[in-house]
Amino acid sequence: MIVLDGISKSYRLKNGPYEAVHSVSLQVFQGEIHGIIGTSGAGKSTLLRMINLLESPSTGHVRVNDLELTQLTTKNLRNARRSIGMVFQAFNLVHNRSVKGNVLIPLELAGFSKQARLERAAECLRIVGLERQAEQYPSSLSGGQKQRVAIARALATNPTVLLCDEPTSSLDPQTTEEILKVLKEINRNFGVTIVIVTHEMDVIKSICNKVSIMEAGEIIETISFEPKGFAALKNDYQSLRRQLLSEVDGDV
Amino acid sequence: MFDHIMQYQSEIWQAIGETFLMVGISISAAVLVGLPLGTLLFLCRRDQLLENRIVFSILNVFVNVVRSFPFLLLVVFLIPLTRFIVGTAIGTLAASVPLAIMAVAYYSRLVEQSLLEVPRGIIEAGTAMGASTLEIIYKFLYVDARSGLLLGLTTSTISFISYSTVVGIVGGGGIGDFAIRYGYQRFEIDLMVFTIIIMLIFVQTIQFVGSTTARLIDKR
Numbered sequence: 523m524i525v526l527d528g529i530s531k532s533y534r535l536k537n538g539p540y541e542a543v544h545s546v547s548l549q550v551f552q553g554e555i556h557g558i559i560g561t562s563g564a565g566k567s568t569l570l571r572m573i574n575l576l577e578s579p580s581t582g583h584v585r586v587n588d589l590e591l592t593q594l595t596t597k598n599l600r601n602a603r604r605s606i607g608m609v610f611q612a613f614n615l616v617h618n619r620s621v622k623g624n625v626l627i628p629l630e631l632a633g634f635s636k637q638a639r640l641e642r643a644a645e646c647l648r649i650v651g652l653e654r655q656a657e658q659y660p661s662s663l664s665g666g667q668k669q670r671v672a673i674a675r676a677l678a679t680n681p682t683v684l685l686c687d688e689p690t691s692s693l694d695p696q697t698t699e700e701i702l703k704v705l706k707e708i709n710r711n712f713g714v715t716i717v718i719v720t721h722e723m724d725v726i727k728s729i730c731n732k733v734s735i736m737e738a739g740e741i742i743e744t745i746s747f748e749p750k751g752f753a754a755l756k757n758d759y760q761s762l763r764r765q766l767l768s769e770v771d772g773d774v
Numbered sequence: 775m776f777d778h779i780m781q782y783q784s785e786i787w788q789a790i791g792e793t794f795l796m797v798g799i800s801i802s803a804a805v806l807v808g809l810p811l812g813t814l815l816f817l818c819r820r821d822q823l824l825e826n827r828i829v830f831s832i833l834n835v836f837v838n839v840v841r842s843f844p845f846l847l848l849v850v851f852l853i854p855l856t857r858f859i860v861g862t863a864i865g866t867l868a869a870s871v872p873l874a875i876m877a878v879a880y881y882s883r884l885v886e887q888s889l890l891e892v893p894r895g896i897i898e899a900g901t902a903m904g905a906s907t908l909e910i911i912y913k914f915l916y917v918d919a920r921s922g923l924l925l926g927l928t929t930s931t932i933s934f935i936s937y938s939t940v941v942g943i944v945g946g947g948g949i950g951d952f953a954i955r956y957g958y959q960r961f962e963i964d965l966m967v968f969t970i971i972i973m974l975i976f977v978q979t980i981q982f983v984g985s986t987t988a989r990l991i992d993k994r
Contacts (some may be wrong), residue, residue, distance in 0.1 A: 527940075574902055576898060576901060576902060599904075600904040600905070600906060601903075601904060603901075603902060603903065604903070604904045604906035607902075608899070608900075608902035608903075610895055610898070610899065612895045612897065613895075614893070614895035614896050614899035615896075616896060616913075616914060616917055616918055617918055617993060617994040618917045618918050618920060618921075618991070618992070618993045618994065619917060619993075620993075627900075627903065627913060627914075628903045628904075630913070631903055631904060631905050631909055631913070632904070652990065659993040660993075661994055672899075675903075677901075679903075685902075705881060
């Protein structure tokens with residue numbers, strides 16, 4: 523479970539302080555797929571990056587699995603990060619390591635034995651359907667395949683949480699669907715909590731249980747699609763839905 | 775002509791040996807000191823992992839000052855330091871001191887540049903995985919920048935050979951010094967041409983090996 527409690531993030535820019543995220547509180551329960559949608563500059567990426575403290579909040583608390591991340595020592599924070607996987611828009615693979623080599627990195631960092639490393643890497647590549655590409659280098663893969671490697675790498679150390687920062691924004695619609703399917707399977711089969719930042723409505727529609735709409739650094743609404751999914755939204759939500767859609771239109 | 779050159783065989787071999795020693799010491803200094811220093815230079819930059827304006831400025835000024843010296847003047851300028859380290863200011867070993875210092879400054883700048891080419895996101899991915907700064911350096915930065923690091927070392931090595939030719943001024947010897955003393959000062963043009971050919975072969979070989987290896991290890 524992820525608990526964000528009144529977190530803010532401000533930067534000092536040339537023309538004064540800028541608050542990217544303003545006093546956001548949010549709870550994401552274990553096993554949920556929680557979307558965060560909003561225009562660019564709304565602070566959604568900054569918010570996501572505060573969950574594993576890639577950005578440290580200026581104020582507020584971040585708790586993941588009952589661990590108060592903002593209070594941890596550097597070493598303990600590094601350990602805590604092993605149970606929080608992360609996937610990026612730009613994939614961020616190490617280009618000079620093979621597909622398998624990339625998945626091995628987090629396992630090497632976590633100190634697994636060689637045998638365990640190889641087994642786990644093979645398993646993760648099987649989950650994302652890339653066992654045949656294990657020995658290839660990222661440069662020979664398509665965008666969708668690269669993102670699958672990134673997902674396999676993020677899963678290697680058995681995280682309970684997977685943070686996705688615009689994971690499909692540089693992929694075409696069909697590949698987007700494939701990646702979302704993989705994420706959904708991971709969520710269903712391993713109970714991994716997924717927080718996904720996107721500006722694409724389709725992403726929210728197809729996999730999220732809940733969505734938070736962000737605007738100017740604040741969450742202005744969180745909508746639950748349970749129990750029947752996005753399509754079951756009642757009339758009450760129609761205006762919100764329109765708002766949501768216009769948010770996205772404004773961005774693309 | 776060939777007989778004439780053979781007459782100086784032992785001197786030439788000795789000169790080549792001296793050049794190898796000086797360049798070898800320079801490469802070692804570049805790798806052992808220049809690589810970590812260049813990495814620190816990179817990491818201390820704004821928005822990098824160890825952002826530190828003071829350390830960055832100190833390193834940056836050091837690199838710039840050393841590199842702006844005409845090398846011949848650096849050799850002379852460093853004589854007190856050389857005397858302190860080696861015990862004498864004359865000879866091949868003494869000449870290696872300014873060479874090593876130049877090598878460190880030269881290569882650390884190239885290391886910094888190579889690391890700047892690694893996409894930022896890769897460092898972030900490492901941080902998100904729970905890697906320490908040291909692990910990010912050798913599991914992410916050095917891995918993705920390896921061909922640039924090697925090409926930089928190749929370029930540096932060739933510059934070290936060039937720099938090593940002027941250390942005759944402090945009795946450093948080496949093949950450049952041989953060419954000047956025998957070829958130029960004694961008007962034995964054939965000896966000068968011969969040494970130039972030797973250097974040409976060295977440089978070509980080093981560049982070929984460096985470029986080929988860099989290409990082979992680059993999977994980007």
